[in-house]
Amino acid sequence: MKKECPICGQPAAEGSPFCSSRCAYVDLGHWLSGSYRIPTNEVPEEDVDTDTQNPYTDGSSQESGR
Ligand SMILES: [Zn+2]
Secondary structure: OOOOEEOOOOEEEOOOOOOOOOHHHHHHHHHHHOOOOOOOOOOOOOOOOOOOOOOOOOOEEEEEEE
16 A cells, blocks of 8 residues: 655655655645645645756856866
């Protein structure tokens, strides 16, 4: 019997209550915002992983030296 991800309802990954790290972050975000409630059929928003892409970097350290 497999667990289900409490965020999106998909089968959770082994050793984790969530299906992916993204859903784990969504759940964490709910806790941090203090508005955690029993999830219904809500689909997780895509606005949680803004850390992966940072358009406001200086670009001085990641430049390929030419
Ligand atoms: Zn999920």
